[in-house]
Amino acid sequence: MSGFTVKFILVFVLLSTLLSSCVEFKQMTLYTGEEVSAPLVKPDNIKLLVEPEIFDEDFSDVWGIETIDCKSAEISEKVTAEGDVAIKIEWDRNEQGCVWAGFGIGWDGYAGKDLSELIPFAAIQFQVRTVKGKRFGLPVVLTLEDYSGGMGFAYTGNKYFERTSIDEDWQKVTVPLSAFDMDIENLDPTNIKQLMFELQQSGALYFDDVKLVMYEAPVIEPWHIEEARADPTKFPITLFDDTFINNNGWGLMQDECREIKIENETITAEWNAQDNCGAIQMGISWNKWFPIDMRSIDKDAHLQLSLKPTSGSTPGDIVVQLQDYSGATSKNRAVLSASGGNSIVQVSLNLLLEGINASNVKQVLFTFEGEGAVEIDDIELLEILP
Numbered sequence: 001m002s003g004f005t006v007k008f009i010l011v012f013v014l015l016s017t018l019l020s021s022c023v024e025f026k027q028m029t030l031y032t033g034e035e036v037s038a039p040l041v042k043p044d045n046i047k048l049l050v051e052p053e054i055f056d057e058d059f060s061d062v063w064g065i066e067t068i069d070c071k072s073a074e075i076s077e078k079v080t081a082e083g084d085v086a087i088k089i090e091w092d093r094n095e096q097g098c099v100w101a102g103f104g105i106g107w108d109g110y111a112g113k114d115l116s117e118l119i120p121f122a123a124i125q126f127q128v129r130t131v132k133g134k135r136f137g138l139p140v141v142l143t144l145e146d147y148s149g150g151m152g153f154a155y156t157g158n159k160y161f162e163r164t165s166i167d168e169d170w171q172k173v174t175v176p177l178s179a180f181d182m183d184i185e186n187l188d189p190t191n192i193k194q195l196m197f198e199l200q201q202s203g204a205l206y207f208d209d210v211k212l213v214m215y216e217a218p219v220i221e222p223w224h225i226e227e228a229r230a231d232p233t234k235f236p237i238t239l240f241d242d243t244f245i246n247n248n249g250w251g252l253m254q255d256e257c258r259e260i261k262i263e264n265e266t267i268t269a270e271w272n273a274q275d276n277c278g279a280i281q282m283g284i285s286w287n288k289w290f291p292i293d294m295r296s297i298d299k300d301a302h303l304q305l306s307l308k309p310t311s312g313s314t315p316g317d318i319v320v321q322l323q324d325y326s327g328a329t330s331k332n333r334a335v336l337s338a339s340g341g342n343s344i345v346q347v348s349l350n351l352l353l354e355g356i357n358a359s360n361v362k363q364v365l366f367t368f369e370g371e372g373a374v375e376i377d378d379i380e381l382l383e384i385l386p
Contacts, residue, residue, distance in 0.1 A: 042121045046212050049117055051108035054124070054195055055210040057083045061110060061194075064103030070095035071199070073103060079206055081127040081170040086208035090131065091199045104145075104196040105210060112147055113192040115177060123176040123215035124154075124195065131204035134167040139200035142175055144182075145193050152180040152187035170208070176215050232287040233297050235383035239284045239364065240267065240305075240376070248289060251282030251366070258368065270373040271316065280368040283323070286381065291325055292361040294353060298383050301349045303364065305379040308342045309372075316372015320347050323365045324356040331355025349381070 046052045055062060065073045065087065076088040091101040107113075115122070124142060137158065144152045154175050158164065162171040182189060197207065230237075239245050242265035252260050252267075257277035260269045271280050286292075303320065317337050321330035331354045334347040353361075364379075 040117055040120055043117065046118065046122060046214065050113045050115060050212065051111075052212040054107045054212065055087075055105050055126075055208075057085055059085070061106040061108070062087070062103060063106075065089075069101075070098035071101040076206060079129075081129075081206075081208035083208075086206050088131065088204075088206050089199070090204040092202040093200060094202060101199040102197045104194045106194045110193065114190045115144075115192055116189040118212070119177045119189060121214060121216075122212050123174045124210070125172055125174045125213045126210040127170045127172055127208045128166060129170045129206050130166055130168055131206065132168065134165050135203065136165045138166055138173065139203065141198040141200065142180070143196040143198055144180060144187055144189075145196060146188040146191045147193045148186075148188060148191070150182075150187040151185040152182035152189070153184070154180040166205070170206075174213065174215065176217065227288075229288055229290065232290075232292040233294060235297075235301060235381050237286050237381040238379070239286055239381065240379040241265070244284055245286050246288050248285040249283065260368075265377075267376040268310070268374075269368060269376065270310065271368045272371045273369055282366040282368075283363040284379070285363045289362070291359075293359045294322075294349065294361050295358045297349060299350055301381070301383050303347045303349060303352075303379070304382050305345055306342060306375075306377040307336055307345050308375040308377075310374060316374065317369045318372075318374070318376075319367040319369060320352070321365045321367070322349070322352040322356055323362050324358075324360045325362045326357060326360070328356045329365060 043049055059065065059075065064071075065075060067073065070093060071089065071091040073087065073089040076086045077084060079088070080086040087103065089103065092098070093101055128138065138156045138161070140156045142154045142156060156173055156175055160173050160175050162173070180187070195210070237245070240249070243262065252262065254261065257274060258269070258271040258280050260267065260271070260280075260282060262268075267282075269282075273280050307318075317335050320334040320336060321332075323329045330352040332351050334352065336345050336347075366376075
């Protein structure tokens with residue numbers, strides 16, 4: 001057998017082995033990425049892209065201005081916002097057989113209009129007023145239709161009004177193009193045929209001066225700004241100096257059982273816990289009443305306060321506890337008693353965490369027992385014992 005024959009047989013066997021094995025060959029391409037579309041650029045003038053006047057004085061592109069079924073519409077020359085004419089329309093969709101009420105505007109001689117580059121930057125604006133009286137909503141659905149029958153819808157909500165209600169004075173309603181839902185019925189924004197005003201419920205309105213305008217969403221001022229809260233476990237924290245921290249303390253009151261108040265930047269408490277008094281208490285949140293997770297505090301963390309008996313009075317007992325948001329209080333009761341002079345009192349926070357949910361702490365709770373009169377000041381949470 002010749003050398004050539006041997007080589008041919010070996011190559012044939014090798015190819016047969018490869019083809020019979022589970023080898024899959026795939027076509028490779030040099031570049032499989034997708035082309036990234038350039039971001040839209042805000043135009044300097046809408047007129048460079050599309051005719052902005054939808055309706056002003058010319059009715060040649062307007063349909064639906066007639067009286068039929070549940071709708072009565074006409075050209076108004078006596079009541080206008082701008083120019084010589086407006087659209088007056090009255091309707092009632094509740095009438096039997098009322099399938100649709102409204103009108104449409106082809107504008108620019110019904111030429112196909114490309115709004116795609118204007119969607120982030122423009123709005124449909126029109127002027128409106130009631131024939132008589134006031135209404136707090138505008139039951140109008142703006143509908144854009146393309147030349148293939150696709151549609152996009154936008155509701156004229158109150159947020160688009162100049163004022164809170166529609167009344168007998170003209171006002172502008174401005175609906176951004178970005179508010180139109182273009183996906184439900186596959187609107188093609190590059191080939192717009194017309195704008196329709198679909199009327200719901202019932203009413204009597206004037207419409208005028210419909211156009212495309214440049215639009216920038218207004219900055220919405222939040223009605224309430226939550227102030228930033230400090231880390232509630234980053235000690236030292238002053239719970240009371242001349243007032244409660246964040247003003248989040250309670251229990252200052254006067255009745256036949258107690259007189260607890262802030263006087264000369266100090267808490268003065270005088271009490272007599274009789275059977276009909278219930279619990280005489282005071283509490284302080286240092287996290288604006290948000291839950292506090294105290295599981296990771298230092299073993300030496302403690303509550304410290306200044307306690308002084310009122311001259312010539314019984315000092316009484318004050319029980320200090322922590323309370324969680326389930327209402328549970330510390331298993332261990334730290335009983336404070338002012339025994340003369342100004343005392344600096346310290347209570348272990350880890351001791352007070354026993355018996356409560358340490359991840360859901362609500363407040364420091366002071367309970368006044370028996371009878372007494374004291375001054376309390378400089379209430380602090382400290383991390384390291386002196």
